[in-house]
Amino acid sequence: MxxxxxxxxxxxxxxxxxxxxxxxxxxxxxxxxxxxxxxxxxxxxxxxxxxxxxxxxxxxxxxxxxxxxxxxxxxxxxxxxxxxxIQSDMFKQFLALDLIEPVNIEFELNNGEKRRLSGNYTIHEERLAALTGSELQALSKSGYLQLAFAVVASMTNVRKLINLKNLYLSQ
Incomplete structure (x- = not known):
């Protein structure tokens, strides 16, 4: 694709x-x-x-x-x-703040085929938003706050990928 x-x-x-x-x-x-x-x-x-x-x-x-x-x-x-x-320390900090959550992505393609992507993880957006000032500051100082928001924002790309797959299937 x-x-x-x-x-x-x-x-x-x-x-x-x-x-x-x-x-x-x-x-x-x-x-x-x-x-x-x-x-x-x-x-x-x-x-x-x-x-x-x-x-x-x-x-x-x-x-x-x-x-x-x-x-x-x-x-x-x-x-x-x-x-x-950086990944080991970053994941330790995310886990300590209970920010990592599993996510299953289920969708149906235009041809009727149903797909399920499991075994993936994301950042829990509500828990990220509920962090205290000191927790946010600690993540920011370590450089991981921006990465946490990037993970949350990347979930919007899933729909784009599904649309690309549908476009590829229609060719």
């Missing part, structure tokens, strides 16, 4: 998630001997169908250095890594 070869990125949407944008690249870490510090490095899945020695984007410049494409991939991997770093 979102994949379309006629689009430059191949992705037919306003936003390409970093986990898709990274393609065959992965985050790895090296720990130099005699050091406690780990350095992030880029790994590539050489068996991925998008990897080629003869066509596509170059990873390095002719006379050395990273290509703009590799710099873009590095940025995508950095976004993913940053998200992984």
């Amino acid at each position: 979102f994949l379309d070869a006629s689009y430059p990125s191949g992705w037919k949407a306003d936003y390409v998630p970093a986990v898709l944008n990274k393609g065959p690249f992965l985050i790895g870490f090296q720990q130099p001997s005699h050091s406690e510090e780990k350095n992030a490095v880029i790994h590539i899945d050489m068996d991925h169908p998008k990897v080629s020695n003869s066509e596509g984007q170059s990873l390095f410049l002719t006379h050395g250095g990273n290509s703009p494409y590799l710099n873009h991939i590095s940025s995508c991997l950095s976004v993913i890594d940053s998200g992984l770093e």
Whole structure:
């Protein structure tokens, strides 16, 4: 539904998630001997169908250095890594405030097919609105308040996705 070869990125949407944008690249870490510090490095899945020695984007410049494409991939991997770093603490804070709730999404497509998406979670909007000033301040200071509101707002996209699926089915 979102994949379309006629689009430059191949992705037919306003936003390409970093986990898709990274393609065959992965985050790895090296720990130099005699050091406690780990350095992030880029790994590539050489068996991925998008990897080629003869066509596509170059990873390095002719006379050395990273290509703009590799710099873009590095940025995508950095976004993913940053998200992984904060998620444990963010979920702890959301759970402590009883903000996380399961959500099942049920809908019927235009062709009569009924769908149920289960195993998903969202932020309980009423509980978020009922937080005290100090709780809101703590979430804001940690940078998680904006993320909580983004999760609530993202639920409005479900109807858009259903409409896209219906459009795809009618083609």
